[in-house]
Amino acid sequence: MSEFLMPSLGADMEAGTLLEWLKKPGDALTRGDIIAVVETQKGAIEIEVFEDGVLARYLLDIGSSVPVGTPMAVIDQTGQDQPSPSVQAVQTAKSDTAPTETKAADGRAAGGFGPIPASASAPAATRLAERQMVTPAARRLARVIGVDLAAIKGSGPDGAVVLADVEMADASKTGSPTADSRSSKSPGKTAMRDAIAAAMARSKREIPHYYLSHTCDLTNANAYVADYNASQPPDKRLLIATLFMKAVARSVSKYPEFNGHFENGAYKAADRAHVGFAINIRDGGLVAPAIHDVAALDPATLMTRMRDLVARVRAGRFRAAELSDPTITISSLGERGVETLYGIIYPPQVAIVGFGMPVARPWVCEDGVQSRQTVAITLAADHRVSDGHRGALFLNAISKFLQEPETL
Amino acid sequence: MTNKDIEALLRRELFEIAPDINPDDIDRGADLREEFDIDSMDFLNLVVALAKNLELDIPETDYSKMSSYDDLAAYLRLRMS
Structure with a gap:
């Protein structure tokens, strides 16, 4: 038997619903x-399991x-579900924190379900609570709303x-459903902004950034994409960003x-490139989930991914591993925007590559000056991990690949 | 398919991509991608949807004829006539 725990989906995540x-x-x-x-x-x-087994039972209610x-479910690897009352009991004791009224007042003031620190340890539970069977979610809601x-x-x-019992009790007590507290916990624009703020503030606080810029001729890359797309239906066409990712x-x-990743004072290089791809969300915000092992994908497969x-x-649905796995991130402004983008590294990563809006420029080449x-x-x-000299070589390597897109 | 049907389809597909933008509020002669705040991927998805619904082959070389809302509507009318 083992417990399936609420995973951490990023350095800035404290809680999940x-x-x-x-x-x-x-x-x-099955694992995955x-x-x-x-x-x-x-x-x-969407979150994944990391072991094989049989789902024995849930430890959390929907909405918690x-x-x-925090344990979410019990997974039985042997195929037999032995009830383990000790687990439940330990949890029950743990989730009893300070006296209900105080806690409730805090919860109200904060406007709802603030994250409850995992370390919140407790004075002795009341005798009544020990006898009464209460699901963890019900207990938490009761504490927050003061039931x-x-x-x-x-x-x-x-x-x-x-x-549901706690919600009912609250509704009958106040004459209104718990709509206020429920809506305020649902992550929206502000929560997304808070998440970005936390990650970026940590980045600016901890990571000594340096910045380099290089202008790269896109003639060959554009020609490659146009040539490829000419024979493809729209849903099989490539975007230039596909080549940026590959390069x-x-x-x-x-x-x-x-x-x-740079973690606990040490850098560990990854053996594959899981490239985070910054995606703008229309109603505010940005996420950069990973596409795994990009070097191993041909451009058509990468484009599909x-x-x-x-x-x-x-649509608001992506997998946990996609969010926590990037080993490097790229941010591409696309065809509408400005020429240059200076990124902020997403910790614990150590680099972000920005691609500005492609523009036509006078370009000096063998035949004189051309528009490119x-x-x-x-x-x-x-x-902490690299110097500008190596960074320059790295940018040049990317540029060279884009001159020979057929090698990607 | 009437011109009205084409326009209705265009509005529906744009709504799928940019539900926060009302086509009545935009400058129809201005850059489509800027007016609807759509990126290359959104635009590609728009082309995929239009091509599929209208059973049209829309080559990439025609993208330049689809730069504003009015241009795109005119392009689709022409191709469907």
């Missing part, structure tokens, strides 16, 4: 299966907002108090100091 279970108790699980959908500050994210590391659990008769299995992914193999990823991000499509490629990199 369970939106949906995608597996039922009794279902066989999507087990649930969790709402975070970055939107709804819990800190990272006295002792006064509630549970409707769950064996008379357990479940989330970066191919270049890092020679420059591993730009592809990896990018289209799929953008569609899922815009060019793009400004920028690098923001972590000076």
Whole structure:
């Protein structure tokens, strides 16, 4: 038996809300299966299991907002579900914190379900709470909205108090449903902005950035894309960004100091390039989930993955691993925007490559001066890990690949 | 398919991509991608949807004829006539 825990989907994530279970108790699980959908500050994210087994039972109700590391479900690797009351009991004791009224007041003041620190340890639970069976989600809601659990008769299995009971109790107490507190916990624009703020503030605080810029001739890359697309139906066409992704992914193999994670005071280069792709979200915000092992994908497959990823991000559905896995990020402004973009590194990554809007420029070549499509490629990199000299070589390598797009 | 049907389809597909923008509020002669704040991927998806619904082959070389809302509507009318 093991517990499936609320995963950390990024350095800035403190808590997640369970939106949906995608597996039922009794279902066989294989490592990599999507087990649930969790709402975070970055939107709804599908989360995966990391072991094989059978889903024994749920430990969380839909709608529960819990800190990272909280057990969500029990997974049975042997195929037999042994009830483990000790786990439940430990959890019950832990989730009893300070006296209900104080806690409730805090919750109200904060406007709802603030993240509850995992370390919140507790004075002794009341005797009544120890006897009464209450689901963790119900207990948490009761604490936040100030409902006295002792006064509630549970409707769950064996008379357990479940989330709905607490909501009912609150509605009858105040004469209104808990709509206020519920809506304020749903991550929206502000939560997304908070998540970006937390990650970027940490980046600017901890990472000594240096910046380089290089203007690159796009003639060959554009011609390659136009030529390829001429024989393809719209849904098989490439975008120039596909080549940008490939060029970066191919270049890092020679420059591993730009592809990896800096954590706990040490840098560890990644052996593959999982390239984060910055995607703008219409109603505000930005996420940069990874496409895995980009160097191994041909441009057509990569383009399919990018289209799929953008569609899922815009629909608010992407997988946990996609968000936490990038080893380097690229941000491309596309065809409408400005010429140069200076990125901010997303910790614990150590580099971000920016592509500005491609523009026509006078370009000096063997035959004199010509009008050429060019793009400004920028690098923001972590000076704890690399120096400008290597950064310059890295940018040049990207540029060289874009001169020979057929090699991508 | 009437011109009205074409326009209705165009509005519907643009709504799919940019639900926050009302086509009645935009400058129809101005740059489509700027007016609707759509990027290259959105534009590609728009072309995919229009090509599929109208059963048209829309080559990439025609993208330049689709630069504003009015241009795009005119292009589709011409191709469907």
